[in-house]
Amino acid sequence: SVYATQAEASVKVAGRIAALIRDKQEKGKKAVLGLATGVTPIGVYNELVRLHKEEGLSFKNVITFNLDEYYPMKPTAAQSYVTFMNENLFNHIDIDRENINIPDGTLKQEDVAAFCLKYEQKITGLGGLDLQILGIGRTGHIGFNEPGSAPNSGTRLVTLDDLTRSDASRDFGGKENVPTKAITMGVGTIFKAREIILMAWSQKKAPIIKKAIEGEISGEVPATYLQLSDHVEFILDEGAASEL
Numbered sequence: 001s002v003y004a005t006q007a008e009a010s011v012k013v014a015g016r017i018a019a020l021i022r023d024k025q026e027k028g029k030k031a032v033l034g035l036a037t038g039v040t041p042i043g044v045y046n047e048l049v050r051l052h053k054e055e056g057l058s059f060k061n062v063i064t065f066n067l068d069e070y071y072p073m074k075p076t077a078a079q080s081y082v083t084f085m086n087e088n089l090f091n092h093i094d095i096d097r098e099n100i101n102i103p104d105g106t107l108k109q110e111d112v113a114a115f116c117l118k119y120e121q122k123i124t125g126l127g128g129l130d131l132q133i134l135g136i137g138r139t140g141h142i143g144f145n146e147p148g149s150a151p152n153s154g155t156r157l158v159t160l161d162d163l164t165r166s167d168a169s170r171d172f173g174g175k176e177n178v179p180t181k182a183i184t185m186g187v188g189t190i191f192k193a194r195e196i197i198l199m200a201w202s203q204k205k206a207p208i209i210k211k212a213i214e215g216e217i218s219g220e221v222p223a224t225y226l227q228l229s230d231h232v233e234f235i236l237d238e239g240a241a242s243e244l
């Protein structure tokens, strides 16, 4: 769907998340959410915080799994996705800390594979992700699944694309400070979610959105794999949709 503004679209997405949480609450169940970082979902998180503060939306029955984290990365660092999630969402809602899952950027390299397997098993053990929200990188990455990622890939350590590191350089005060690796859920992990929402705002994302939606399905643009799923929705503003 295409919305006139990203603000309007963000409110819609937050409303869908809130409806899912309330529906699960009524059934006495947990809502299992896959969350994303980057500037794209900030409007959604702001609206969820507003719904919590002004309309009593509770996150007590919510379990979250973030897509990715830089590696190596200390959770307390300003650029960590832990810090991002705390500042933009978790510090402002009533979620239980033990229900928050974010890949651990402090692991020793030899412990990463076991951690990734456990991350997958934890999601599966909870019955899978009810909803995964996604942004998209200019390389066509989802999470940090860069060009070359396999459609059935799982949570793993990956090497970041040069363009991705350039795009992140502002946050790190120079590209040389951007980690070269990350831990990310795989394309396969994302695909298993019962519902996937990919959001993109502004004309800057228009070329990659055109490729993702209309381009040939290929590992060169991992977001094209989403064309293979019947439970994906692209939510765009007019800028991001302008080349379709």
Ligand code: GLP
Binding pocket: 036, 037, 038, 039, 040, 041, 067, 068, 134, 135, 136, 137, 138, 141, 142, 143, 144, 164
């Ligand atoms: C990062 C994240 C992605 C995100 C992408 C786009 O690389 N790992 O999950 O989708 O950036 O970021 P932004 O939303 O800031 O454009």
